[in-house]
Amino acid sequence: MTPLLSVKNIAKTYGRQIGCADVSFDLFPGEVMGIVGESGSGKSTLLNCLAGHLAPDRGEVLFDTRAEGLRDTVTMSEPARRMLARTDWAFVHQNPRDGLRMGVSAGGNVGERLMAVGARHYGEIRETALDWLDQVEIDGARVDDRPSTFSGGMQQRLQIARNLVTGPRLVFMDEPTGGLDVSVQARLLDLLRGLVRRLGLSAIIVTHDLAVVRLLADRLMVMKSGHVVESGLTDQVLDDPQHAYTQLLVSSVLQV
Amino acid sequence: MTEPLETHHKVNPRNAEYNFAYLDEDTKRMIRRAILKGLAIPGYQVPFASREMPMPYGWGTGGVQVSAAVLTPDDTMKVIDQGADDTTNAVSIRRFFEKTAGVAVTEATAEASVIQTRHRIPETPLTEDQILVYQVPIPEPLRFLEPRESETRKMHELEEYGLMHVKLYEDIARHGRIATSYAYPVKVEGRYIMDPSPIPKFDNPKMEMAAIQLFGAGREQRIYAVPPYSQVVSLDFDDHPFDPSKADHPCDLCGAEHSYLDEVIVDDAGGRMFVCSDTDFCAARRAQGHVGRLGTEDAA
Ligand SMILES: Nc1ncnc2c1ncn2[C@@H]1O[C@H](COP(=O)(O)OP(=O)(O)OP(=O)(O)O)[C@@H](O)[C@H]1O
């Protein structure tokens, strides 16, 4: 089977500071990959290299494009990469303000990607937006309200709807539950799990919350100081960690 | 426009300190280059080094610089503001060119070779021998939703125009219809999305015209252009098509059915009338004997 994404030896430094180094893995369609590690371990750097937000110093990020099969997104033209970013890919930011247009209504936020790929029927765009608000458990009566009037959890759910509306083939998420209250986190996690199951999403989720990967990720990569120190099936890694750092990570969670 | 554009002579003996049309020849050359580039890439905003002009920015310094760069001594100039030749703004710009270029001026649309305008396109169809120069306050149609210039430039470059429809979507969501009635965005020659300056949407269909259209934004330092007979399409949705209609009245002075009207309050009791915003058009019709509801035979 062709992987959806094949990452080969990605490295990124900031001056002398290592962002991430020698990261390689394959992601297959329908798979959810979790990336965990302490603050500063290089999770966001890696994710941004994969999603085309950062240019890695070395390595390849091969994506299974619809037209031409596996293509290196690092070396493809910027227009082609931005086209992927607004069609086949989605990116959910930790801070919904980075992923939403705060001055645009909820419906407009969800509809933007549709319009970006050519939707020109207002009634249909609105119907789709309402359907997606429902799917992320936002009352349709709020469709014309701006996200600035939404709670943090609602904003995050709106950001997810805005990203999923065009049926992306690969979803990148950076700490999607970070910055939310614990009870709000739990609800968002349930919602995400439902969406992942129902839509068969392929996703890469960065988090330092092991509960998130336990619930969502099929496979797991553990990062430390920019390097992947352990990877494998989520349950295996969490229940029987091999690397000393992973053991520490798992045990510190168990103590909570 | 068949005249050579080099115009070193100082035409107005009373103001010998000015170069023809105020700007020095190097500046004109720079602006003409921007205009030619604009004509070569219809709807594309060309940056230019806007000069200090002897008037404030809100007074159309971008349009004035474009006019100054295209004027020749044989030109006849007309200046309109909201359709009228006699507002302070229009009068002062017309005087400026009379003084600095010594060109003939007119209020008759058909007699002018260069027309500088703010907020209107004349009702009388323009010809291949004419240039229409628009004063533009904000040239970037995507600014409203995306304030980052680096990002809007990229959107134009890559034709990522979904955002423009988000603006129209928001309009319909809020007002039940596309409520944008001025500066209604257009796509030029199937490529660049362009702000037509704050003309009423009623004027948008006229932009597919025989004359050259040049747009100058002074404060924002941008020039753009629409060559003759270019395709200019107003954006819309399939189920909310573009509607250029105007107030459903004839002109109360000249009876014109299809001209753009201003609503004028005529007394303290709230009495009102509708009159052509294009004063030259209205006066010419009345001179031909057309009379509206409140017009009199000798109104003109
Ligand atoms: N723009 C930058 N300039 C310089 N160094 C950076 C920059 N961004 C990240 N780094 C450094 O690269 C390393 C990896 O950072 P990164 O943000 O990828 O970590 P992270 O795992 O996402 O951390 P967190 O959990 O706090 O979000 C850190 O040492 C960080 O200080």
Ligand SMILES: [Mg+2]
């Ligand atoms: Mg991070």
